[in-house]
Amino acid sequence: MNRGIGKSELLAFIVLAMVCAGLLWPYIFGRRMESRSNMCDFRLAALGFAIQHAEANALRIPNYRNLWQPPQFIEEQGMKANRIVGWPLLALPALGLEPQNEIEGYSIQSDNRQGEYTKLFDSFVMDYSESAQSQLRNTYLPQLVCPDNPPIELEQDKPLPGGYTSFVANGGLPDAPRVNTSAVLVDYPANGLFADDPHLSGDQVGWNEHTFQSVSEKDGLEHTLMLSENIDSGNWIDGKPSALLFHWRPVDPIPEGVHVIAVLDLNEQRGAGRGKDDMRFARISSNHHGIANAVYASGRTDRLHESISPRVLQLLMMSSDQEGMWPGTSTPISSIQKQSKPTD
Secondary structure (H helix, E strand, C coil), rough: CCCCCCCCCCHHHHHHHHHHHHHHHHHHHHHHHHHHHHHHHHHHHHHHHHHHHHHHHCCCCCCEEEECCHHHHHHHCCCCCEEECCCCCHHHHHHHCCCCCCCCCCCCCCCCCCCEEEEEEHHHHHCCCCHHHHHHHCCHHHHHHCCCCHHHHHHHCCCCCCCCCCCCCCCCCCCCCCCCCCHHHHHHHHHHCCCCCHHHHHHCCCCCCCCCCHHHHCCCCCHHHEEECCCCCCCHHHHHHHHEEEEECCCCCCCCCCCCCCCCCCCCCCCCCCCCHHHHHHCCCCCCEEEEEEEEEECCCEECCCCCCCCHHHHHCCCHHHHHHHCCCCCCCCCCCCCCCCCC
């Protein structure tokens, strides 16, 4: 006679299901984390290509922040803070495009394709009205956001914030204060990859020749970091250096009279600096377990382990080890040999 499922069998089934769920959950959770990290890697690669595209059009590496104001306006009205924006603006025309290296005869210099945000870029740089500025400031760009570092508004089902980004650019050493001489720079091309707008920094020499071609002839594009992550970055439209860059912390003794802000190590105190405009937090950090994604000037992506040696990170960030100079001085940084890509 069929008696159906008894209480003991049902209880055993429930226990078995709970055990299976417990065994599967770490796998499922791990796969979700890996998927988000991979999407972050993909977005960084696409952003790196967009910066390469911008460099090919401008014939120099983009500034980390830019003053979009005609010279006559500057003379008449002075510099307007709302016309100073971060480096992601230069990536907009090619953001979302994919490299076509597999096509015979392709070159980025002759790539005339336009991305979906070209009109947004054109509107800001050509239109000085409040409406054009508001449009840029209110546009949320998911391509600039790591899935593991979304804005809190996403969970709260609120309007997403314009200017939000997870990604930052290689700024070498923090800029030094401007001194009344053109003999020294607030930072030097060899120390990193991205520089300030000359109108804002006062540095008028050395940067026009700073191109991906010049980097390839020194430390090499494969060994010079371009972009990475920082969960403590700020709004890229505000144009604050602490929101736009990551820096390296010197491991060599700092000469007397040289003042360099010591940034935190990779992932140190992560999440504690967002919105504080504190240069100490202008370093690499992420919500990925033990690593942070990065893209090199060549377009190659990599995962940097949080235990990476500060010396190795310095070498990977400098675009010319042998030409490094302490910012705001004419003092060379100790000569060091470029090492190969870290395996950690």
